[in-house]
Every structure is written in C-alpha cells, then in structure tokens.
Amino acid sequence: MKTAAKALLSRVEFPVLLAGLVVAAGLWGFVELMEVARATTPHAFDAEIMLAFRQAGQPGIPIGPPWMEGAMRDITSLGSTSVLVLITAATIIYLLLIRRPGTALLIFVAVAGGQTLSSLLKLGVDRPRPELVSHLVNETSLSFPSGHAMLSAVTYLTLGSLAARFLHGRTTKIYVLALAVLTTVLVGISRIYLGVHWPSDVLAGWCAGFAWAMLCWLAARVLQRRRVVRDDA
Template sequence: MPRIRDIASKVEFSVLVAAITIAGGLYGFVEMAEVARDTQPHGLDTAILLAFRVPGDPAAPIGPPWMAEAVRDLTALGSGSVLVFVTAATIGYLLLTGRRAAALFVLVAVAGGQLLSSLLKLGIDRPRPELVPHLAEVYTLSFPSGHAMLSAVTYLTLGALAARVAPNRTAGIYLLFLALLATFLVGASRVYLGVHWPSDVLAGWCAGAAWAMACWLTAQWVLSRRPDNRP
C-alpha cells in the first residue's frame, strides 16, 4: 500500500505541475498578444532587440564574426525541415519497437502544434521587426514565433517521453534539461537574428509549452482509463 500511495502522489504532483504550466502559458500568451496588438513596439522589445546589436550600428550583431553563422545553425534546430525529420525518425523508431500508442501521441502533439501555430499567426497580423536588418530569411508573419513554439512542442514532448523511460531519475532530468535548452536556444536565436520581437518568442514558448503539457495530460487521462493501466 505505501508503494501505491507513493506512485499516486507522484502522478498527482506531475498533473499539478502540468496544469500550472498550461495556465501560466495561456496567461503569458494573452499578455504577449496584447503587446503584439499595439501599433508601436514595446519599449522592452526594442531594448532587448538592440542589445544584440553593436551600439550605434544596428546592422552589426554583437560577438565575433563567426557568431552570426553559429546562431543560424542553432536556429535551424527549430526549422520545419529539422523538426519534421526528428519527429518522423522518432515515430518510425517507436513503431518499429511496437510502441504504437507513443507514436500516435508524438504525431498528434507535434502535428497539432504545427496547425495551432499557423492559426495563431493568422489571428494577429504582426509584421516582422524593421528596427534592425534581418540576418536570416523569413516569409511568414511575426507573432508568435513559429520556431520558438514548435521547438517547445517538439522538444518538450520528446523530452518528456524520453524521461519517462530513462533508467533513473538523474538521466530523466538530464533529458528534460536538454529539451529545455534546445527550446531556449532556438528562441533566443530568433531575437539575435533580428527576425522576431522578444515578445513573439515568449508567446511562442508559452503557447508551445501549454500545448505540450495539454497533450501530456490527455495522454495521462487516456492511460488511467485503460483496464490494465499499461503505458
């Protein structure tokens, strides 16, 4: 009986954390949407964007000459082609190892996140920043950052899935840390390259984290209703 109570308490704590993440993500997104609707750029948005450029020369990014190229490599971690490859490779592995439910979970979470990101961009017609020159090619609207949102959805979903089957708690925490780090680097790179306002990136993180946690909660609910309660 103590063992059962321990498991139940861990599940309830995880659900509580997920619920708080969803609520916080939704609140943060709504607040950033208000910033995005303003006709003039927010002062903090402007200050952060200019902080990544040489004072007096908005065209020159801070750091050594190779820095911009390195950041473009990092931002590719959140590109559609890379995320599709990572997601497809993961789904293929899960199917080959007989984990069809997990494969379906990854597909629904990532594909749903992509659809949600596209709809949100249409909801708020915010142009890209013109305060500094862009250091990367962009073709869509600015709010929210698709790179930030989809990297949060994909890497947090895969990180949570990998942590669930990690051999120990330390390994699980490490995997989640890597997922968070990848998500942060992608979002920060968008601001460095001048293709997004910081509020765009923050909104993408908020929406992506909320969606990933909502999918996780749904998966937990489906799991709890299975007669044998097997993953």
C-alpha cells in the first residue's frame, strides 16, 4: 500500500499537487463561510473587522489620512467588471493576433465562467449589503461572495499563472504570481474599507476565485499536454 502511494506521488508534479490543495482548501473555506453568510445576525469577527476600518465611535468616517479613501476607490476599480473586461479583451485580442486561439479561448472561458459562477453564488446565498457602517461607494448587487474579490482572483491569477508558464527563471515566475496575488488581496481589502462588503464576503470571494483560477490552470496544463494550447510564448 505504501509502495503504491509513493509511486502515485512520484508521478504527480508538485505544482499540480499544490494546485489541487488550493482547490480543495478554497472549496472547504467557501462552504464554511457560506454558513456564516446565512446566519440571521452578523458574525462577531465580521463586525469587529469592519469597525476596525472606521474611527472609534464614528462608523461614517474611515481611518487613515484624507487621501486614503480616494486611493481605496482607485484600488477597488481594479476589480470592477469594466476594468477586468478591458484587461481580458486586450489579452484575448493579443493572443489571437499571435495566433494562439486555444489560449485565448481558455482565458475567455476562465473569466466568463468566473463571472457566471459569481452571479449564481450571489443569487443562491442572497445576502444583503452590510449596514453596520456607511458605504463610501454605491453598490446595488447582493453581498456574498464579493464579486470584486472573486473576479480579481479569477482574472489576475489565471493570467498570472498562464504567463508564469511562458516565462523563464524562477524569480520572474514568482514575481508575476506574487503581483497577481497582491492585486487580488488589495482589491478585497478595499471592499471592506469602503464598507460595501463583510469580511466574510471577501474571504469567500478569494476562496472561490482561487479555486476556480487553479482549476483553469490545471485545465491549461492538460490542454498543453494534448497540444491544444501551445506552451510557447
């Protein structure tokens, strides 16, 4: 039994194993957070974290210098639908110009699928926006999971993971992936700072987004092995 397990592990590449663990952890985390979202009253950690971003006793005034609010609005726009569609469209057009239709289709399916999944999850949970603090931007959609957090994870991590396969050198690959993760994290934090999402909404968006992005990355590896998607830049 142990010999068979060792033989199986020897055939599985470490990046693939790590991606599988990310998918499993993301799904588990999302299910746990969904229970928090369906509770009739906000969880204590949701309220405490949201209030930590506001001045004591003044839920309408965010912490930080005056320019911080504007900076957070700029950061949150990196996860908006219009910006992500623009980035995705530009990438797809570039791939078509260099005759990589398979990769272009993969990116389209990854991002469009993530958008569809996010909308379905919002309808399934039906959680309203938080009213604990004032909203610094206008939002009309449902709250759980955070679409900005999820779609920024889907888009930036999908593009980053695919780009890393085309780059040479471990340092360059780590830099690209770290930049994708950092952008995703900043977008999520900005949603809490602006008061339009509970922390559990953002965490759930990250869990679902990371899991979906890693599934797309695994699909890309399979397609590259089968020569459907080319492995060169």
